[in-house]
Amino acid sequence: MPCxxxxxxxxxxxxxxxxxxxxxxxxxxxxxxxxxxxxxxxxLFFSVDEGLRAVANPEVPxxxxxxxxxxxxxxxxxxxxxxxxxxxxxxxxxxVVALLAARTAWHTNVEQPPSNTASDxxxxxxxxxxxxxxxxxxxxxxxxxxGAHPQVxxxxxxxxxxxxxxxxxxxxxxxxxxxxVLLVSYAEQWRQxxxxxxxxxxxxxxxxxxxxxxxxxxxxxxxxxxxEEQAQ
Amino acid sequence: MQELVLIQPSGTLGKExxxxxxxxxxxxxxxxxxxxxxxxYRVARGVLRNSADxxxxxxxxxxxxxxxxxxxxxxxxxxxxxxxxxxxxALDRLRSAKRREQRDVLWSQPAHQPPTATAEDLAASSEFQxxxxxxxxxxxxxxxxxxxxxxxxxxxxxxxxSLLGIPAGTVKSRIFVARKQLAEKLRCHVNITKTR
Numbered sequence: 196m197p198c199x200x201x202x203x204x205x206x207x208x209x210x211x212x213x214x215x216x217x218x219x220x221x222x223x224x225x226x227x228x229x230x231x232x233x234x235x236x237x238x239l240f241f242s243v244d245e246g247l248r249a250v251a252n253p254e255v256p257x258x259x260x261x262x263x264x265x266x267x268x269x270x271x272x273x274x275x276x277x278x279x280x281x282x283x284x285x286x287x288x289x290x291v292v293a294l295l296a297a298r299t300a301w302h303t304n305v306e307q308p309p310s311n312t313a314s315d316x317x318x319x320x321x322x323x324x325x326x327x328x329x330x331x332x333x334x335x336x337x338x339x340x341x342g343a344h345p346q347v348x349x350x351x352x353x354x355x356x357x358x359x360x361x362x363x364x365x366x367x368x369x370x371x372x373x374x375x376v377l378l379v380s381y382a383e384q385w386r387q388x389x390x391x392x393x394x395x396x397x398x399x400x401x402x403x404x405x406x407x408x409x410x411x412x413x414x415x416x417x418x419x420x421x422x423e424e425q426a427q
Numbered sequence: 428m429q430e431l432v433l434i435q436p437s438g439t440l441g442k443e444x445x446x447x448x449x450x451x452x453x454x455x456x457x458x459x460x461x462x463x464x465x466x467x468y469r470v471a472r473g474v475l476r477n478s479a480d481x482x483x484x485x486x487x488x489x490x491x492x493x494x495x496x497x498x499x500x501x502x503x504x505x506x507x508x509x510x511x512x513x514x515x516x517a518l519d520r521l522r523s524a525k526r527r528e529q530r531d532v533l534w535s536q537p538a539h540q541p542p543t544a545t546a547e548d549l550a551a552s553s554e555f556q557x558x559x560x561x562x563x564x565x566x567x568x569x570x571x572x573x574x575x576x577x578x579x580x581x582x583x584x585x586x587x588x589s590l591l592g593i594p595a596g597t598v599k600s601r602i603f604v605a606r607k608q609l610a611e612k613l614r615c616h617v618n619i620t621k622t623r
Contacts (some may be wrong), residue, residue: 210607211603259468
């Protein structure tokens with residue numbers, strides 16, 4: 196056992212790592228127990244320092260930096276790609292809206308011919324009065340795209356050339372250029388066929404002369420017996 | 428003769444300079460990683476005493492540093508900043524590991540076991556090392572970080588003071604107190620070892 200009086204001084208000296216000085220040095224020279232205790236303390240602090248050095252200086256794994264670089268690359272990638280999806284999403288949204296609009300327009304065009312009957316009834320007189328003008332209008336294709344797209348041409352078939360109908364109500368059909376004239380003539384035929392009963396309905400009944408029906412004249416039946424015929 | 432000058436549009440110039448600045452920052456950070464990555468790992472390893480966990484923590488610390496690198500006004504403080512991030516993250520992980528361990532103990536009631544260590548860790552650690560690890564864990568955080576940094580090769584007192592942002596005298600005092608506390612805790616184990 197070290198001397199109690201010098202115990203703390205021994206620990207302090209061992210902890211600092213300096214050689215004991217003065218009174219402590221003299222005591223250590225005289226006291227074997229304190230010398231042993233001091234040696235033990237020095238050994239303890241040496242062990243602590245060695246242990247700390249082992250804890251604090253481990254070998255750095257070779258995978259650390261490559262892993263960090265890979266993570267950094269992953270980290271940077273979403274930042275770059277975050278801008279890209281914004282454009283992609285915006286583009287996709289525009290595409291979807293355009294497709295929906297085209298689809299709606301297509302359906303309207305397809306369904307319009309049967310429903311045109313009503314609107315045509317109001318314009319039948321105009322149809323009758325200006326057939327040539329209508330023909331020329333109908334036969335005039337909107338060929339805005341025909342130059343850019345030689346495969347197809349946009350042909351507009353007006354429902355009523357005189358009325359200021361909105362553009363949406365005009366059916367527009369994309370057809371190959373060589374079928375353009377055929378389509379226009381078919382549309383014209385279809386329109387005239389549909390309007391015939393409506394044209395008749397527009398006649399003013401009061402201006403018509405009364406209907407005169409001549410009685411049917413049936414001649415007298417000449418009935419002969421079969422026996423007479425056979426005799427003759 | 429009229430002289431024609433090609434003027435770059437200001438928008439393009441701005442983008443170019445921003446891109447260059449970003450590239451410079453990336454290059455600088457890359458250099459910092461190579462320099463300070465091992466330090467981050469060692470700080471974490473000193474706290475966690477587990478290579479795999481320490482690697483994860485160092486990685487996370489470097490990523491956090493990367494995310495906030497632009498906001499760091501004094502780039503010379505990067506090393507100190509990274510040390511603090513690593514130490515904090517390592518402590519957090521250690522605490523959550525302890526909580527998990529306590530939960531596991533409550534459920535399964537096994538004997539107290541030290542945190543899982545790799546084969547390399549097991550081979551390196553002796554009985555004394557295990558006691559030292561435990562004693563180190565019980566040290567107050569401030570003392571522990573100062574002691575770990577002092578134990579790392581190549582760190583002078585002034586450098587530690589710079590890293591921790593405290594006076595050199597405070598660093599010396601913390602190291603001295605920490606070593607004494609460790610020795611106090613380990614004294615009985617040394618005696619036991621010696622009597623054997």
